[in-house]
Amino acid sequence: MADDRQADGRQWDRRSVLRGAAVLAGAAATAPLLGGAATALAGRADADALFKAGKFEQAGRAYEKILKTDPKNVHAARQRGYVGLLSNKFPDAERYLKMAIELAPDDKDANRFLADCYIRQDKLALSAPHWQAAGNEGSAKLFAAFRGEPYQIHGDIAQVSLTQMDPKPLVEGVSVNGGPLKRFTFYTGAPELQVSATVAKEAGLSPVVSSKMDYLNGRVWRYGGVLESFKLGGIELRNLPVSWMEWESGGDVDTDSDGMIGMWVFYHFLTTFDYAGRQLILRRRTPETAGKVRAAAQRAGAEPLPMWLAREHGLHSRGSVAGVAGSGTGVVGVLFGGHSEVAGIVKGETAKQLQIRIDHDRPVETFASSHPAVAYPCYPKEMRLGDVAANGIYCFTNPNSPLAPNGFDVPAAFFHSFHKPNNVTLDFTDMNLYVARGPAT
Template identity: 30%
Template sequence: MNRMTLKSANDLFNQGKFENAREIYSRIRSQGTKNYEIVKQLGKIALFSNHFKEAENFLKEAIILEPKKEEPKILLTEVFYRQDKFQEVVSLLQQIGKEEEVKRFKSFKGILPNQIKGDVEFTKIDFIKTDPLPIIKLKVNEDKVVNFFIDTGAAETILDKKFAEDLGVEIFFSRKGTFAGGKKASVQFGKINSITLGEFTIKNLPVVILPVRHFSELVFGGTEVDGIIGTTLFYHFITTMDYVEGELILRRKNKTNLSKIDQEIKEKKMFEIPFWMAGDHYIVAWGRVNKSKPLLFFVDTGLAGGGFTCPESTIKEAGIDLLTDQASVGVGGGGKVQTIPFIVDKLSLGAVVEYNIRGVFTGGTSLNEVLGFQIGGIISHMFFRKYALTFDFIKMRLILQKKTSASNISIK
């Protein structure tokens, strides 16, 4: 095996060029090489693409080659988790000694997690507010009508801590989480019976518990919010956030709905942008800032009132001027964060281009350290404000339909 070739594949992976890396890893493997690093990386890339059987096979092979290594076991838990195969997750967590997490997943034995009920193919839920982030009304446990905001920067559905206490949600374990600006906060993990969005009820949900109600005043001008809808719920549907019409559309993941969307793409000349998903919710796709080289962006819709944030390396790469005289204190999941605004002259995601997008710089821990590959920034709310944004986790693509000029945007 050529060590330089393996190094070049690893370098491509670290740059976020997953398909290029996969080609080299596969070529080396086809030469009969049995190498832990190669099959583990092939498993990881397959997971990022939601190619579950392929990911499972590679990661199981990696475990056979290096039984004491934790990483392929952790990746394999994610493969099973995304498919709601929680009892397979239990076995792997036990192998790596994560007993506190085992208890929560064991509690789903004999029931189907994230079970979708409803006699419809799709449902629409109006936004109560669209700015600074979309808020929808939903039911928790079939009787509590509450407001949640939408944020793909979250993974599992999040309940406010006090709201969860009032519901009597069982807490299985807690740990520290990292939020905007690198802030840390305690995160609790539980489950609820159901949530109802429009005409769909999703039963047996794993949930995260955090203080959320403080966003009501600080972010939403007094509109009370009791939770957050994140990416985990989104990927159980073909999900559209229509910022212009002010509605969330959930479609069942099936061939009929997929065919209808493919037809709409042709008729309405929508944009298709491939994406990958790392970890439990990191949707990443290629874009550019100003005249930068291509950069991989995390599609996190939860930057209230903003369209972009990035590390210092991108500030320099894109020649962005920070408006330091306008620095202020914002709020994230971990508490207060200092924010410095800036304006991006030109921001693109795939072939979609927008101009004069407001951004904020918060510093803190780079996502590179969390994900193991380079992230150029987070693209968010105001970039998508003129569009209907669809997440298709079957074909792993974002679909954007531009619906109006800026002057015609409806405000809710």
């Protein structure tokens, strides 16, 4: 399980159950992308500039050029591996990340990237020593505990209704370890499957790892373990990571649902978030189902958008945000589910440069990554993802959010409310995102 502060080893997992507008932290703390096309030049500064601008393929070639003349360049090897990982090109990612680790065995980022590379391929045990080297002892211990094939998929499709849309989406009919049916929410800004402390007890879960941490305005115990069975509609997953939390004083942290489905579940399927049709659809990933998705997208006029996955669960695509002074177009964060009424976030610097209207008179005291944060309502002239756009929509801007925690600039992140008129399908094999207005067909 990914660690927000893995460098110092104090925390074993990412905070992911949300309150209020905690989704401000999202997958994409944002930054402006206002310049013209970057030129692919060799040299670290130019390669890094290409990467920062979201020109990943060009950056990859520039890092390769560096390595031809300087084969012991750890930074170039690590970054080239990261470029491969963003697009789920696992052979490339493994080759260059192993090269970086051979040159610098204690490089925490290279080890974390390689651990993530193995996680995405369901090679959980292989990831353990790299989590350890990255300073994430809890994840190392958890994934070393897995035996047999993880994420075993039984069934071909789960098509379940969204029984509630706000303040967060809910699906019913979830069974944990064969137990009674439960209500679950979902959020792609979180990694693993989560259950409540009550459900964990009912399901007979035993923690493999545990830690105490600050959460919202209190302290919680967080546990990680191995779940035998998770069933949703016609799909059952077996042998998968799970986490749960309880207050230090005891009791469930979240009483609005029985658990939350995170990104690690969704990227095992062709996943459709059919907001307009109020349903969640999970299909087994096969050439046939992928072909049907592409055909449906073509009928709806939806062109495939590129998709990138950063830091275990940070989903990105290509989009734009516009203001009075122009448009920031490039890599954007894309999140589904969660707990927020806003359509997205716009980085404070971007909002300022684009002259997006900000309501400074009405600060919102909220939480970001479970820590207190102050945001301000803002209203971009347009937010666009593919052919789908929203004009003057209600967003937040957080002037204190980090510029580029994943190493590349992002002008905006698109949240739950933006997607309501649409259906969106995520294809993690070809790394394409399809978005269209109206219900899925």
